[in-house]
Amino acid sequence: MAVPRFLATVIGWLRAGYPEGVPEHDYVPLFALLARKLTSDELTTVADSLIVSGGHSPDAVHAAITAVTHQPPTEGDLSRVAARLAAGGWPLAEPDRETQAG
Template identity: 40%
Template sequence: MPVLLNRVVAWLREGYPTGVPAQDYIPLLALLRRRMTDDEVAAIAAELADEGMLVDTTDIAVSISKVTDAVPSEADVERVKDHLAFRGFPT
């Protein structure tokens, strides 16, 4: 197992030595939610900028969904917006 995954498993075992109670599954999954990598953010921003059109939050969210196969978080949409703005591309 990767080092990070080993740390997460060890942390869970220490906090829940008898197993995770059913009511704690959802909060734990929320903590382990996927976050886009910097490379994914840059690739999505580059693809949107290369299209040469004005993009809005919906366009960004759709592009993120295509890459991650998940509903994008507001934080990830903002990261792509910020990357586009840094490149001088209006959103």
């Protein structure tokens, strides 16, 4: 299944921000930040990409997505992950879906 260009860009930002892979302790704040911008289906696509490309445990990644609704991350966790994403090119403003569509 082809990933839409917008999500491919998001996945690229994740890979740039986490070149060594996303550490498990960043899953919850990462998905909390992504959930502010992405739909549920888009989050699943990103999670599946992390699982395939990084050898991450599917259970751990999907548990992190679920945990976002039950255990919000701390502000410190959000700030740490936001800094990693910004370093990878994630725009602090809303990503432009129109220019990333495809």
